[in-house]
Amino acid sequence: MVKHSKKFYIVGNWKMLINSIAEAKTLFGALSRASLKQKKAVVIAAVPAPFLALLGSGSKKAVYLGAQDVFQEASGSYTGGISANAVESSGAKYVIVGHSERRVQGEIDAVIARKAVLVIESGMTPIVCVGERARDVDGKYLAEIKNQLLGSIAGIPKEKIDSIIVAYEPVWAIGKAFGGAMEPTLIHEMVIYIKKVLSEIVGKETAFNIPVLYGGSVDDAAAQAIIGAGDADGLLIGRMSVNKEAITKIISYVK
Numbered sequence: 407m408v409k410h411s412k413k414f415y416i417v418g419n420w421k422m423l424i425n426s427i428a429e430a431k432t433l434f435g436a437l438s439r440a441s442l443k444q445k446k447a448v449v450i451a452a453v454p455a456p457f458l459a460l461l462g463s464g465s466k467k468a469v470y471l472g473a474q475d476v477f478q479e480a481s482g483s484y485t486g487g488i489s490a491n492a493v494e495s496s497g498a499k500y501v502i503v504g505h506s507e508r509r510v511q512g513e514i515d516a517v518i519a520r521k522a523v524l525v526i527e528s529g530m531t532p533i534v535c536v537g538e539r540a541r542d543v544d545g546k547y548l549a550e551i552k553n554q555l556l557g558s559i560a561g562i563p564k565e566k567i568d569s570i571i572v573a574y575e576p577v578w579a580i581g582k583a584f585g586g587a588m589e590p591t592l593i594h595e596m597v598i599y600i601k602k603v604l605s606e607i608v609g610k611e612t613a614f615n616i617p618v619l620y621g622g623s624v625d626d627a628a629a630q631a632i633i634g635a636g637d638a639d640g641l642l643i644g645r646m647s648v649n650k651e652a653i654t655k656i657i658s659y660v661k
């Protein structure tokens with residue numbers, strides 16, 4: 407397991423936007439070059455599973471590999487399932503679990519919690535995604551996030567909770583056009599809120615060492631603002647992470 411860093415996390419979630427080995431190699435090459443020049447960031451590429459072994463065997467080690475999901479059982483007759491151990495043996499160090507694009511397909515907190523446990527048992531770091539579907543004036547969304555977070559990490563032994571990364575991704579801000587990312591000050595509030603929820607389980611000191619990232623329509627301008635404001639421990643970037651120019655710029659902003 408890779409130890410948490412105080413450096414700024416840049417996680418690229420390639421989603422299903424890269425669909426050939428040729429494209430994957432080109433993008434990963436650009437990412438590696440940008441990362442080699444950047445000593446202040448931890449760069450992670452969460453790539454489609456078929457590319458893991460290929461990219462993992464490359465000589466450029468400036469970028470950590472991650473997967474976008476794993477199956478909720480360790481092994482067995484699960485056609486199409488990809489186990490945490492298989493992902494780990496392909497070179498991944500991180501796995502996104504509970505992404506909203508999987509939650510909308512019916513994935514519930516209990517399943518996500520199983521996945522997070524298996525990821526940790528395989529020696530990798532789960533990036534646990536949480537985020538409200540919508541905001542309401544009464545602040546009920548805070549309870550929604552708390553329930554999601556606690557449900558998604560239920561089952562992780564208390565002493566292992568410090569090994570997770572949390573990605574706060576308000577569903578209403580994901581996949582929007584330019585200008586869709588959340589305001590840095592609001593992000594700051596949510597990062598603190600999530601750390602407070604975690605501190606109720608693991609204590610303040612441990613909780614505040616768990617990286618909390620922001621994700622949702624991060625483009626070049628939003629990244630610059632959020633990095634500048636220092637309000638989150640990193641970014642989880644979807645569409646712009648497969649845009650070579652945009653992700654290269656975003657990586658260069660980390661100071």
Ligand code: PGA
Pocket residue numbers: 419575579580581582621622623624642643644645646
């Ligand atoms: P987006 O995706 O940056 O394309 O909005 C973020 C995410 O879903 O992780």
